[in-house]
Amino acid sequence: MLNSIKVLLRPIGLMDAMVAIALVSLLGVQLYGFARDPGVGWHLKTGQIVLESGSVPHLDPFLSHSEEREWVSDQWLSDLLLYWLYKVGSWPYLYCFFVVIFAFGYLYLLHRGVSEFGGSSLAAAIAVLLAFKLSQIHFLLRPVGLSFFFFTLVYVVLYGLYNSFRQRVDQRSLRRRILMAHLIFPLLFALWANMHPAFILGLFLIGMLTISVALDPYFFEGDELKSDRRALIQGLLTLFAASLAATWFNPYGLNLHASIFELGRSDFFMNLHMEWHSPDFKEFAGMLFQAALGLMVLGVVLGGIGRLRWGFFELGLVVGFAFLSMRSVRFLPFYGIAISIPLSQAIVNLKHSCFWERFSLLKNFPRYFGILEARERRTNRGALILGIGLLVVVLQTLRSGEIPFYEGEYGPPHKTYPYAALAQLDSIIGSNQQNVITIASTPSWGGFLAWHGYPRLKPLLDDRNTLVGETFYREFDSKMKAGGGWREYLDKMDADYLLLGASSPLGNSILECDVLPLLYRDDVAMLFKL
Incomplete structure (x- = not known):
């Protein structure tokens, strides 16, 4: 000593x-x-x-x-x-x-x-x-x-x-x-x-x-x-x-x-x-x-x-x-x-x-x-x-459940991921929903949707590229645009909801044309019913 x-x-x-x-x-x-x-x-x-x-x-x-x-x-x-x-x-x-x-x-x-x-x-x-x-x-x-x-x-x-x-x-x-x-x-x-x-x-x-x-x-x-x-x-x-x-x-x-x-x-x-x-x-x-x-x-x-x-x-x-x-x-x-x-x-x-x-x-x-x-x-x-x-660091974390010197939030950041939109979706579908809900969203939110809602909620795509293959990715990317045939594509994919970023051009186009019911909107995401 x-x-x-x-x-x-x-x-x-x-x-x-x-x-x-x-x-x-x-x-x-x-x-x-x-x-x-x-x-x-x-x-x-x-x-x-x-x-x-x-x-x-x-x-x-x-x-x-x-x-x-x-x-x-x-x-x-x-x-x-x-x-x-x-x-x-x-x-x-x-x-x-x-x-x-x-x-x-x-x-x-x-x-x-x-x-x-x-x-x-x-x-x-x-x-x-x-x-x-x-x-x-x-x-x-x-x-x-x-x-x-x-x-x-x-x-x-x-x-x-x-x-x-x-x-x-x-x-x-x-x-x-x-x-x-x-x-x-x-x-x-x-x-x-x-x-x-x-x-x-x-x-x-x-x-x-x-x-x-x-x-x-x-x-x-x-x-x-x-x-x-x-x-x-x-x-x-x-x-x-x-x-x-x-x-x-x-x-x-x-x-x-x-x-x-x-x-x-x-x-x-x-x-x-x-x-x-x-x-x-x-x-x-x-x-x-x-x-x-x-x-x-x-x-x-x-x-x-x-x-x-x-x-x-x-x-x-x-x-x-x-x-x-x-x-x-x-x-x-x-x-x-x-x-x-x-x-x-x-x-x-x-x-x-x-x-x-x-x-x-x-x-x-x-x-x-x-x-x-x-x-x-x-x-x-x-x-x-x-x-x-x-x-x-270890003892303080074990004792208090907090990291010393760190004052930020834990988990995926709220300013990036659609916590509130998914909470709204949970309140809509209820806890007794037995059927799988398919959500079309940006691929970068796919993993978050899996963590939040599996097995009830399933996205069309996430960031595991080789899982779905290049052809699927290219089609999704080309269709999910204003004027890209997104509605027909999502109908073909049997999607139930559309979850887009707050600044998404497709989301803003849908709002302007009023073609889908808007269920929720904040600074992070827009949620639509298909």
């Missing part, structure tokens, strides 16, 4: 400040709108179905349709976990869980790996800060948050194997590390494959490392470690095979893997959602992407790539995930994680550059870097601050 107090009384370091600011940022800023994602409702309702029925759905239970649709619920285990947390402690428990897993994954697990393999505590703090900020664009109540944690764990373990090989650890120790990975990864990937489709990126890391270890001696170094290299390649090949095989342990078998790639084959769906678009480099996330990449290039150019002793693995991490991120903002959090160790190494490489000697104002940069590095090593107690902070 006395030692912990002494540690806390040390001068504050960069990582210490970053941990404190990151926690306050998560609690006081990022939690606002945390449950705004369109899929929150059907994720929770899926978890409820799994918990209460004891089985995983293979047919879509939420949308109204004449024929049953097969559905691969590729995040069912995450949904079950999220619903269980909601059932135990409602929204605050869900919020608390994601704050803990998110902060622990970045501020402890990733930072520990980058500090160990990145060559500098100071550079590690900078690299982790950039990774943390890049990930915050996807800090939402979605299972993808769990994938960030799994990806970080796989990344750190694999780089540890790679570093052990590069540092010429004896073959017995290397084989022991490979064996430990064989014990951990199959269980990890079996779990991950049932929680989120991003397990594919974890397999990608293993494959990339295997290829890199095989190619490195032909391009970057001799093969004086031939026996160790052969052992590592064999170990990585069996590790990849075991991890891939473990992902088949899911309720859908290989259909899970097929469904993951199905979405990427549709240009229509790729253009439908902003998260699949290329980043806007004038916005904050795009500028962070450029800053991280630019800082790394600066370290490579000024310090010299030869001193870094990078292999294909580091180059593959940087180039591969930069390419993915330039195609889609969805990959930015994984990019931040994947480049964190090479970025830290590149920052350290800056102090070896002769560039600073050319300028009188900059010639002392290497010395100042060394001073700051020594201070960071003396003062670093980020893990202790993080542990105390997360303990306070």
Whole structure:
């Protein structure tokens, strides 16, 4: 206890400040709108179905349709976990869980790996800060948050194997590390494959490392470690095979893997959602992407790539995930994680550059870097601050049912989702209504309707794109416009009610022409009877 107090009384370091600011940022800023994602409702309702029925759905239970649709619920285990947390402690428990897993994954697990393999505590703090900020664009109540944690764990373990090989650890120790990975990864990937489709990126890391270890001696170094290299390649090949095989342990078998790639084959769906678009480099996330990449290039150019002793693995991490991120903002959090160790190494490489000697104002940069590095090593107690902070968050949430420092609303925001319109609909149809009510609404409200009204209320569409297919989506989009034949289309679909946004052009056209009875209207939604 006395030692912990002494540690806390040390001068504050960069990582210490970053941990404190990151926690306050998560609690006081990022939690606002945390449950705004369109899929929150059907994720929770899926978890409820799994918990209460004891089985995983293979047919879509939420949308109204004449024929049953097969559905691969590729995040069912995450949904079950999220619903269980909601059932135990409602929204605050869900919020608390994601704050803990998110902060622990970045501020402890990733930072520990980058500090160990990145060559500098100071550079590690900078690299982790950039990774943390890049990930915050996807800090939402979605299972993808769990994938960030799994990806970080796989990344750190694999780089540890790679570093052990590069540092010429004896073959017995290397084989022991490979064996430990064989014990951990199959269980990890079996779990991950049932929680989120991003397990594919974890397999990608293993494959990339295997290829890199095989190619490195032909391009970057001799093969004086031939026996160790052969052992590592064999170990990585069996590790990849075991991890891939473990992902088949899911309720859908290989259909899970097929469904993951199905979405990427549709240009229509790729253009439908902003998260699949290329980043806007004038916005904050795009500028962070450029800053991280630019800082790394600066370290490579000024310090010299030869001193870094990078292999294909580091180059593959940087180039591969930069390419993915330039195609889609969805990959930015994984990019931040994947480049964190090479970025830290590149920052350290800056102090070896002769560039600073050319300028009188900059010639002392290497010395100042060394001073700051020594201070960071003396003062670093980020893990202790993080542990105390997360303990306070958990205990306060358990005690009061409220997240500390957070004063916003819980659940999907009222200013975005039609709470009042659905309350009005409930009062109209009554509690004794036995027939299923079909509602035509914007797809972004489909999950909310499932959460609010399943099994009585069923929307025509939600944000699960590949479930209904591109043809259905295109028809819905073309018909649900003024003059688009919406009335005939909704009659064909046997819709009972029409729920539109308050600023919907179709809704305003219906009001002007007075062609449908208006049941409710507020600043969020308009409800019509068909």
